[in-house]
Amino acid sequence: MPRKSSTFGVAIVGCGTVGGAAATILTRDREVLGERLGARLELRHVVDVDFRNAERLGLDKGLFRKDLADVLADGETRVVAELIGGTTAAKDVIARSLSAGKHAVTANKALLAHFGPELFALARRHGVCIGFEASCAGGIPIVRALYDGLIANRIDAMYGIVNGTCNHILTAMTEHGRTYAEALAEAQQAGLAEADPTLDVSGGDSAHKLAILAALAFGRRVDFGAIPVEGIDELELCDIEYGRELGYVIKLLAIAHRQPEGLSLRVRPSFIPKDHPLAWIAGSFNAISVYGHATGHTMYYGRGAGGTPTASAVVADMAALATGSVQAAFENLKIWPDVTEPACQLPIGAVRSRYYIRMRAVDRPGVLARVATIFGQHSISISSLLQHEPPPGSRAPAIVPVVVTTAQAQEGNVRLAMEEIDSLDVIEPPSVCIAIVDEHPERI
Amino acid sequence: MPRKSSTFGVAIVGCGTVGGAAATILTRDREVLGERLGARLELRHVVDVDFRNAERLGLDKGLFRKDLADVLADGETRVVAELIGGTTAAKDVIARSLSAGKHAVTANKALLAHFGPELFALARRHGVCIGFEASCAGGIPIVRALYDGLIANRIDAMYGIVNGTCNHILTAMTEHGRTYAEALAEAQQAGLAEADPTLDVSGGDSAHKLAILAALAFGRRVDFGAIPVEGIDELELCDIEYGRELGYVIKLLAIAHRQPEGLSLRVRPSFIPKDHPLAWIAGSFNAISVYGHATGHTMYYGRGAGGTPTASAVVADMAALATGSVQAAFENLKIWPDVTEPACQLPIGAVRSRYYIRMRAVDRPGVLARVATIFGQHSISISSLLQHEPPPGSRAPAIVPVVVTTAQAQEGNVRLAMEEIDSLDVIEPPSVCIAIVDEHPERI
Numbered sequence: 001m002p003r004k005s006s007t008f009g010v011a012i013v014g015c016g017t018v019g020g021a022a023a024t025i026l027t028r029d030r031e032v033l034g035e036r037l038g039a040r041l042e043l044r045h046v047v048d049v050d051f052r053n054a055e056r057l058g059l060d061k062g063l064f065r066k067d068l069a070d071v072l073a074d075g076e077t078r079v080v081a082e083l084i085g086g087t088t089a090a091k092d093v094i095a096r097s098l099s100a101g102k103h104a105v106t107a108n109k110a111l112l113a114h115f116g117p118e119l120f121a122l123a124r125r126h127g128v129c130i131g132f133e134a135s136c137a138g139g140i141p142i143v144r145a146l147y148d149g150l151i152a153n154r155i156d157a158m159y160g161i162v163n164g165t166c167n168h169i170l171t172a173m174t175e176h177g178r179t180y181a182e183a184l185a186e187a188q189q190a191g192l193a194e195a196d197p198t199l200d201v202s203g204g205d206s207a208h209k210l211a212i213l214a215a216l217a218f219g220r221r222v223d224f225g226a227i228p229v230e231g232i233d234e235l236e237l238c239d240i241e242y243g244r245e246l247g248y249v250i251k252l253l254a255i256a257h258r259q260p261e262g263l264s265l266r267v268r269p270s271f272i273p274k275d276h277p278l279a280w281i282a283g284s285f286n287a288i289s290v291y292g293h294a295t296g297h298t299m300y301y302g303r304g305a306g307g308t309p310t311a312s313a314v315v316a317d318m319a320a321l322a323t324g325s326v327q328a329a330f331e332n333l334k335i336w337p338d339v340t341e342p343a344c345q346l347p348i349g350a351v352r353s354r355y356y357i358r359m360r361a362v363d364r365p366g367v368l369a370r371v372a373t374i375f376g377q378h379s380i381s382i383s384s385l386l387q388h389e390p391p392p393g394s395r396a397p398a399i400v401p402v403v404v405t406t407a408q409a410q411e412g413n414v415r416l417a418m419e420e421i422d423s424l425d426v427i428e429p430p431s432v433c434i435a436i437v438d439e440h441p442e443r444i
Numbered sequence: 445m446p447r448k449s450s451t452f453g454v455a456i457v458g459c460g461t462v463g464g465a466a467a468t469i470l471t472r473d474r475e476v477l478g479e480r481l482g483a484r485l486e487l488r489h490v491v492d493v494d495f496r497n498a499e500r501l502g503l504d505k506g507l508f509r510k511d512l513a514d515v516l517a518d519g520e521t522r523v524v525a526e527l528i529g530g531t532t533a534a535k536d537v538i539a540r541s542l543s544a545g546k547h548a549v550t551a552n553k554a555l556l557a558h559f560g561p562e563l564f565a566l567a568r569r570h571g572v573c574i575g576f577e578a579s580c581a582g583g584i585p586i587v588r589a590l591y592d593g594l595i596a597n598r599i600d601a602m603y604g605i606v607n608g609t610c611n612h613i614l615t616a617m618t619e620h621g622r623t624y625a626e627a628l629a630e631a632q633q634a635g636l637a638e639a640d641p642t643l644d645v646s647g648g649d650s651a652h653k654l655a656i657l658a659a660l661a662f663g664r665r666v667d668f669g670a671i672p673v674e675g676i677d678e679l680e681l682c683d684i685e686y687g688r689e690l691g692y693v694i695k696l697l698a699i700a701h702r703q704p705e706g707l708s709l710r711v712r713p714s715f716i717p718k719d720h721p722l723a724w725i726a727g728s729f730n731a732i733s734v735y736g737h738a739t740g741h742t743m744y745y746g747r748g749a750g751g752t753p754t755a756s757a758v759v760a761d762m763a764a765l766a767t768g769s770v771q772a773a774f775e776n777l778k779i780w781p782d783v784t785e786p787a788c789q790l791p792i793g794a795v796r797s798r799y800y801i802r803m804r805a806v807d808r809p810g811v812l813a814r815v816a817t818i819f820g821q822h823s824i825s826i827s828s829l830l831q832h833e834p835p836p837g838s839r840a841p842a843i844v845p846v847v848v849t850t851a852q853a854q855e856g857n858v859r860l861a862m863e864e865i866d867s868l869d870v871i872e873p874p875s876v877c878i879a880i881v882d883e884h885p886e887r888i
Contacts, residue, residue, distance in 0.1 A: 025596050025738060032598040032737065036591075036663050038776045133593065139739030141593020147480075148592075148769065149577065149585020152469050152759035154476040219480050277745060280724050293476065294469055294756035295583030295746060301721060302742030312738035315596035323776035325592065325769040332482040332767035 006038075008322040009076040011045035011102075013068065013093050014084030015054040018107055018134070019046070021311035022081060023059050026318075033315070039322040041315070045071045068093060072100040079131075079318050081105040091115055094130070098122045103326075105317045107134035107310050109208035113224040116212065117338035124336065129326050131317025136209045137162050137286045139309030140302040141316065146216040146290070147335055153292025155217040159272075159437060160254040162209040164284035164304045165193045165200040166232050170250055170269075171282045174240055180233060192284055202231040203252060203267040210254035214265055217256060217290070219334045220343035222265065228348040230268035239358055239432055242403045243271050246356070246384065249279040253437060257351075262344035264351045271356055271436045349412030354383070354436035356405050357414075359421060360428040363390050363398045367426045371402070378417040381407035399428055405436060450482075452766040453520040455489035455546075457512065457537050458528030459498040462551055462578070463490070465755035466525060467503050470762075477759070483766040485759070489515045512537060516544040523575075523762050525549040535559055538574070542567045547770075549761045551578035551754050553652035557668040560656065561782035568782070573774050575761025580653045581606050581730045583753030584746040585760065590660040590734070591779055597736025599661040603716075603881060604698040606653040608728035608748045609637045609644040610676050614694055614713075615726045618684055624677060636728055646675035647696060647711040654698035658709055661700060661734070663778045664787035666709065672792040674712035683802055683876055686847045687715045690800070690828065693723040697881060701795075706788035708795045715800055715880045793856030798827070798880035800849050801858075803865060804872040807834050807842045811870045815846070822861040825851035843872055849880060 010026065012019045025033070026043040033041060046054055046063045047070075054064060071077055080097035082090050082104060090111050094104045099122065106112065112119070112135055123130050133143040137160070146155070161167050165187060172183035184201070187193035199205050211224040232252050240250050248271035257264045272279050277299050281287040286304030291297055303309040320326045334340055361367045368387070375382055384405045390398030406414065414433065422429035454470065456463045469477070470487040477485060490498055490507045491514075498508060515521055524541035526534050526548060534555050538548045543566065550556065556563070556579055567574050577587045581604070590599070605611050609631060616627035628645070631637035643649050655668040676696050684694050692715035701708045716723050721743050725731040730748030735741055747753040764770045778784055805811045812831070819826055828849045834842030850858065858877065866873035 021738070029598070029737070033596060036595055036778055038778060139736075140742055141589050144588060144593045145585050148764060149588045149760055150756070151480055151763045152477060152756045154473070277724065280721065292583075292756065293473070294465070294752040296753055298584055298744070298746030300742070300744060303740050308738040309740055312594065312596045312736065315738075316593055319595045320592060324772040328768040328772055334480055334482060
């Protein structure tokens with residue numbers, strides 16, 4: 001049954017870190033691919049405005065093009081990989097490629113989160129596909145796991161550590177007691193955080209990936225703009241420490257959770273039990289835990305960024321387009337984001353979760369009773385309460401940290417309760433609230 | 445581009461734990477699949493000799509067949525899932541199904557390890573495929589990861605915890621100080637070990653999976669009979685404890701490791717550094733670490749056995765046969781075990797690794813020098829040496845445990861050295877040797 005060896009022409013647009021690594025796999029590491037793939041992937045064009053990186057990598061200058069039109073005019077080129085990033089020129093490259101009847105491959109999560117439905121509709125009109133394994137979690141084949149390996153499952157929840165910069169910073173805070181500012185500065189020095197780290201530390205990048213993964217996992221169109229997002233930039237070391245005393249580890253989680261009323265999507269720092277596998281993921285690694293009704297818990301771990309891991313996913317998509325398996329998936333699976341039903345995305349107030357709440361209370365009789373009463377009035381059960389000693393030498397009445405964990409509660413109620421608590425004259429606002437994720441108790 | 449909804453007939457042969465769970469997903473959970481898959485998988489036959497489990501699950505009696513011939517005669521049935529296990533009747537079911545032009549799906553690792561090349565050749569002759577995601581690591585989509593998601597990689601090594609029974613026993617020994625016999629008895633009581641646990645604890649089941657996974661990862665035909673296999677049934681608690689002091693955790697690992705001279709495949713209890721993600725895998729979970737030249741380290745974690753997790757993989761293969769993606773892979777990838785080149789499998793003596801060696805030495809001056817001299821004569825460098833105090837109250841000269849870890853050494857040399865050491869009059873044989881796996885230092 002194996003077909004006789006055929007050639008499948010590909011082009012790379014943007015020869016930076018990822019594009020350069022993909023070009024290297026396709027040329028210098030060609031024998032690796034040849035050993036495994038019957039069809040030959042032939043790199044025919046490298047498009048960029050500046051070829052310094054391409055030259056440094058020793059790529060053949062005969063491949064260099066300044067104009068995408070040259071690529072689109074080449075009938076032998078079947079796939080265009082957009083690896084320039086951003087949402088303006090990148091969108092134009094993909095749209096022109098699809099319109100010219102070329103398949104597209106992209107690592108661009110921002111583009112797909114914002115313009116996925118529009119671009120997939122364009123692809124379908126032209127009878128071509130978009131491969132996007134590289135857009136989520138770099139070298140981890142999580143996109144395929146969701147639409148192929150786990151297809152027999154109703155996915156109940158997905159929890160992802162999908163931003164290596166944030167995980168590196170949180171690991172430094174948790175394991176080495178660094179403050180957020182210190183950990184960020186170290187990550188920047190190590191080249192693990194951008195000079196302007198906003199997109200990473202704000203949670204925005206994680207939300208892009210969540211929008212893409214949740215659409216696949218739940219077969220629904222996700223409104224990226226409606227995902228509540230909270231970053232790690234305001235986390236205080238003391239909360240990480242109190243969380244640890246309670247048996248929790250903090251992670252920036254991209255969460256998709258099926259509730260009876262709808263889908264709760266959110267990105268925010270969350271406490272997870274220290275014996276959950278996600279709690280072990282340290283440094284710049286990524287991992288995604290998926291809970292399916294049949295498989296139970298599976299987790300996918302690896303490097304979520306970097307040139308060669310991301311290029312591995314880009315080239316896998318090219319290979320899967322050459323074999324036809326991406327096309328088979330898109331022909332038969334309900335994963336076209338432009339024609340799937342919109343997800344019923346719950347507002348953050350409708351989320352049910354457990355919560356960690358830290359208040360700064362005046363150390364005076366009756367304070368805890370007043371706080372507990374407010375929780376009760378909002379149907380919130382307290383599952384633990386930890387009042388720390390006032391710092392030595394503090395003048396009476398000292399301000400002491402009071403840490404409460406709640407049972408499952410509705411987030412809207414928690415927010416109302418916290419507003420009331422923060423308005424008490426015995427509380428120094430603002431109190432801190434961090435969700436505890438342990439809806440899925442299946443652990444080791 | 446989505447095709448209009450079509451129907452794809454499937455049959456299940458063997459309605460036990462896995463077969464029953466697959467039938468349940470296909471019937472009772474039909475809407476889950478329908479939400480994600482355009483084509484409809486229609487369960488048309490359930491073949492068994494005894495329908496008590498099928499009845500208990502409430503399956504439609506109209507599906508029950510005693511004779512495979514009824515299934516093979518049905519032109520609407522495109523896939524036969526063999527879920528009876530064993531290598532006799534199961535082989536017959538698959539061979540007859542393939543010969544009748546039906547695709548086969550199987551969870552049967554023993555069958556594929558022993559007869560894979562023969563069965564795949566038969567499939568190719570009849571223009572059909574064999575889906576075998578369920579044969580390795582149950583609900584974890586590792587087969588697809590190797591032939592699809594990681595295709596751009598030269599796989600350098602693969603380390604798998606692929607037997608949940610063994611991992612459960614080793615976890616009980618490591619975390620709760622149980623002896624092997626106690627841990628086995630507890631696992632049997634909990635239903636996590638068979639009454640006759642030989643196939644699991646001997647490492648044989650892990651070797652079956654290794655043969656299948658290594659053939660995929662390296663694109664070579666693997667000779668199952670040439671895989672050196674060692675089980676967990678002779679492990680002593682004291683070695684687990686000494687290993688811990690040195691920073692290692694014991695796991696039964698299925699290892700495939702590319703050395704310059706060839707491929708080293710082996711199954712045996714191995715020490716891994718305690719900060720390697722595989723060291724965290726506890727209880728009956730499975731995990732496979734894969735090191736690719738582009739992705740670096742990725743790891744896949746989940747339930748490696750059990751009805752519904754395994755059925756999830758069975759149904760995923762049926763779906764992928766319905767969409768055509770399994771066929772696309774087999775048409776285009778070099779993964780047919782009957783036509784790929786045979787792997788150059790290294791004999792165990794050619795393996796290079798680090799080693800933990802425990803000797804029982806007479807507590808007398810000069811003993812360590814004699815032992816160290818023998819290691820030196822065999823080109824083995826000692827990287828650490830730990831001599832424990834003699835037990836209190838023991839008569840002189842006491843017998844004391846001496847634990848040595850070596851630098852990278854050739855296993856053949858280590859075996860020769862140990863023979864010489866065990867023949868010394870100051871050593872009480874047999875000494876214990878456990879490989880330390882840290883060839884791939886990429887950790888967190």
